Amino acid sequence: MIEEKFDAIVVGAGMAGNAAALTMAEGGMKVLQLERGEYSGSKNVQGAILYADMLEKLVPDFREDAPLERHLVEQRFWMMDDRSHTGLHYRSEDFNEEKPNRYTIIRAQFDKWFSQKVREAGATVLCETTVTELVRDDSGKVIGVKADRRDGEIHGDIVVLAEGVNGMLGTRAGLRERPKPEKVALAVKEMHFLPRETIEARFNLRGDEGVVIEAVGTISRGMTGMGFIYANKECISLGIGCLVADFQRTGETPYGLLDRFRRHPSVAPLIEGSEVKEYSAHLIPEGGFKAIPQLYGNGWVVIGDAAQLNNTIHREGSNLAMTSGQIAAEAILKIKSRNQPMIPHNLVLYKKMLDESFVIKDLRKYKDMPALMHTRSQNFFLTYPQLVSKAMQNFVRVDGTPKIDKEKLALKSFTNARSRSGLFGDAFRLVRAWR
Ligand SMILES: Cc1cc2nc3c(=O)[nH]c(=O)nc-3n(C[C@H](O)[C@H](O)[C@H](O)COP(=O)(O)OP(=O)(O)OC[C@H]3O[C@@H](n4cnc5c(N)ncnc54)[C@H](O)[C@@H]3O)c2cc1C
Numbered sequence: 235m236i237e238e239k240f241d242a243i244v245v246g247a248g249m250a251g252n253a254a255a256l257t258m259a260e261g262g263m264k265v266l267q268l269e270r271g272e273y274s275g276s277k278n279v280q281g282a283i284l285y286a287d288m289l290e291k292l293v294p295d296f297r298e299d300a301p302l303e304r305h306l307v308e309q310r311f312w313m314m315d316d317r318s319h320t321g322l323h324y325r326s327e328d329f330n331e332e333k334p335n336r337y338t339i340i341r342a343q344f345d346k347w348f349s350q351k352v353r354e355a356g357a358t359v360l361c362e363t364t365v366t367e368l369v370r371d372d373s374g375k376v377i378g379v380k381a382d383r384r385d386g387e388i389h390g391d392i393v394v395l396a397e398g399v400n401g402m403l404g405t406r407a408g409l410r411e412r413p414k415p416e417k418v419a420l421a422v423k424e425m426h427f428l429p430r431e432t433i434e435a436r437f438n439l440r441g442d443e444g445v446v447i448e449a450v451g452t453i454s455r456g457m458t459g460m461g462f463i464y465a466n467k468e469c470i471s472l473g474i475g476c477l478v479a480d481f482q483r484t485g486e487t488p489y490g491l492l493d494r495f496r497r498h499p500s501v502a503p504l505i506e507g508s509e510v511k512e513y514s515a516h517l518i519p520e521g522g523f524k525a526i527p528q529l530y531g532n533g534w535v536v537i538g539d540a541a542q543l544n545n546t547i548h549r550e551g552s553n554l555a556m557t558s559g560q561i562a563a564e565a566i567l568k569i570k571s572r573n574q575p576m577i578p579h580n581l582v583l584y585k586k587m588l589d590e591s592f593v594i595k596d597l598r599k600y601k602d603m604p605a606l607m608h609t610r611s612q613n614f615f616l617t618y619p620q621l622v623s624k625a626m627q628n629f630v631r632v633d634g635t636p637k638i639d640k641e642k643l644a645l646k647s648f649t650n651a652r653s654r655s656g657l658f659g660d661a662f663r664l665v666r667a668w669r
Contacts, residue, residue: 240266242566243379243390244357245365245403247274249552250538251396252348253292253559259355261567266388267357268381270364274352275345278398279423279516281464281471283446284339285553292560293351297333301343303466304444305334308437312500314451315623319500330443338444338464338471368393368407368534375577376533392533392566392576396559399517399539409534410527413542415482416608417521419459421475422488424496426508430468436504437465448549451619453495455486458520458611461495462549463504470505472496475518477608488515518551519544523601529588530581535562543593547600554593561587602667613652613660621648
């Protein structure tokens, strides 16, 4: 049993928990971090793109020793039907900069490194320790936690919940609801190993340059979801995820989707001859702004995926996790420096600071997108990708048909499939939700 009392107890050692623990430990607080995995990152899944700006605010010289894979110079977006893809590619030499903006990483390695920084800052990190319960005093204030590996309780002035999207602790304690099936996606991912030169040749890369491909279309069978292909140094991360509610409705399986995605004629040549060494599955919060739960309470705050802070439209999660962790820690440090108690009246500072950050500003901007994508998934993820593919093929195929007839045919295929009012309605809703 740990007899001592801590200034803060952090539950979880993912992106959010590590950011919070690091910031509080660097600020001079006595921090205990508890992680159920064998080590930080052992249970964590991500595509994974790391957004450097947010990490740099926490570990300014991270490029010196962090386990980074490739820096991204190219972003591809594919709209797919069963035999084709229509692509939007952006590549720039500007991304070959001294301090690149985005990297691919492998979470198991990255989180281990991040956790080491937390330890070096002075926090006590205990792995293989699952927090089972929050401990409250007679007034209901959270004053610590119970963990599975030791008898008794561990006390702290504040408990930071960084337990990820599926964290049971906060839901069991009644601090937030379990994520509803229409507000959470299930993603599966596999790692395809290939020689480094093969990856570079197939993706048109030099040195440590990297590329990511994000794909929507018939690969998700009309469900709300997307696929991804990320080039690492010696492996390719390939994955796909869709809303849990859609899996329930359709009876499709995640591995069935992944199998089809892997065998798609646009994808198969990229991974041909590879050896698959790792499979993983994980939930992703997709409810956006409207799904954010209460962020603070009597003796506790919640950060990262556990707080549903995930920007699905831009596929950003780890950066929101790190930033919410850092902001929560900064708010806690301020409250502590004023010798004030960790009660809602003071912890509201965390929410105020988060509201001012890109995290809430971005999520608020897209507040209507998750519901729109879900209710119109057949149109956005099936009908339109098929129509775009057909129109593109018609456009590029040279067969003696006058161009004016080709244009009329393309337009007709859209109005036949969706009618003019249907098209206008979808466009209107999309623009309104995007604003
Ligand atoms: C397939 C996939 C691809 C993704 N791709 C990207 C991407 O490319 N870029 C991006 O920015 N984001 C991406 N994300 C999202 C990103 O992974 C998350 O937003 C991010 O990991 C959230 O960090 P977190 O610290 O809140 O949660 P997590 O990283 O999930 O960490 C939670 C930690 O808490 C621990 N824990 C849980 N319960 C307990 C308990 N009771 N006691 C002790 N420990 C506990 C867990 O073991 C875990 O280590 C992706 C997610 C998935 C699933």
